[in-house]
Amino acid sequence: MRLHCALCGRRMEKAAVMIGAMPVGPTCARKAGLIELSKRKSGLVFPVVGRKSAPKNDRNTIDLFDEVDE
Ligand SMILES: [Zn+2]
Numbered sequence: 001m002r003l004h005c006a007l008c009g010r011r012m013e014k015a016a017v018m019i020g021a022m023p024v025g026p027t028c029a030r031k032a033g034l035i036e037l038s039k040r041k042s043g044l045v046f047p048v049v050g051r052k053s054a055p056k057n058d059r060n061t062i063d064l065f066d067e068v069d070e
Pocket residue numbers: 005006007008009010024025027028029067
């Protein structure tokens with residue numbers, strides 16, 4: 001499954017937040033303040049959380065930032 005960031009159009013492994021049905025990568029989400037916005041549970045911005053399928057001992061997983069920040 002290939003995702004493209006709705007803000008910069010770059011490919012990414014997974015979205016950090018969704019704006020409606022549009023995925024936004026972690027880099028853009030952070031820059032645009034969407035991470036904070038998504039926590040408020042208001043409007044169309046909400047976080048993409050994949051923890052449901054993650055094992056308990058997966059705390060050391062490092063976020064993968066596949067977006068090239070240049
Ligand atoms: Zn982006």
